[in-house]
Amino acid sequence: TPLMAVTNAISSVIIVGGLIAAAAATGQAEGPNGWIAKGAGVAAVALASVNIFGGFMVTRRMLAMYKKKERPAGAAHK
Template sequence: MEHMVQAVDPFVFRLSIFVLAVFVGYFVVWSVTPALHTPLMSVTNAISSVIVVGALLAVGVSLVGDDNGPLWARGFGFVALIFASINIFGGFLVTQRMLAMYKKKQK
């Protein structure tokens, strides 16, 4: 008698990973002391530049032969590129203002 093993649906698998990541992220960020919260968020904004690389790939790289990929993929890639760019530049501005607070004033 054969034993059939069914694989988990990829959508359910990815959704469960996403939910676990949300819980882990929530508890990691909220367990940080308030003094370190702003630098943590600034580094998180800088790390999000990886999204820009993925968005550039979705927008500009030819996926199959001479085809540029589906229109919806390029559209979502463009939107991700815009949002990630805003996030990165905003993170750098917040970091710059935060570091300016700790600069000694000249008398």
Template sequence: MANQAMNTALEQLDNAVNAVVSAAAQAPEAASAVTGGAIDPFVFRLAIFVLSIFVGYYVVWSVTPALHTPLMAVTNAISSVIVVGALLAVGIPSSGLATGFGFVALVLVSVNIFGGFLVTSRMLAMYKKKER
């Protein structure tokens, strides 16, 4: 029962994220077209990035402690997708800039994944019964 509710909630969250990502991908060009080019798409994307930092901060800090472990698992899954992209950026022969950014992304996401596993294991250890 709880697994089915959690799966349904995760599916709804995934659908919402997909809708937001597709809308955000089209928003800068649409804003530029509507305003006749008065808004630079870079500035629009930067504003979205800054707002997403604030939203992410408030979303993460309002999560109840019981949901931290599933949240960390989802974060690790997202980071594994980033690893694939970083490996492609490093492995495919292209400009040195792309390879450099890919390497930096690979290092940072590796730290994120291993740190996430450490935090998750510590949190799961909190739920284990103490041995006497």
């Protein structure tokens, strides 16, 4: 889980960078290739969001493996 926390932190930095790239492309000085920066920013945000969501799902499953399983109420203790 610490590894997943680090990857989620890296992905959050990528999201911030993608948002900045997409926002900068919509300004007045966008130039002829502004759509490339905007598209790359949107793609970075989308892919990093999927990565963060997947990281949370993997972490949740890993933590579920360490939970104690409940015994049935009628089970005999030996």
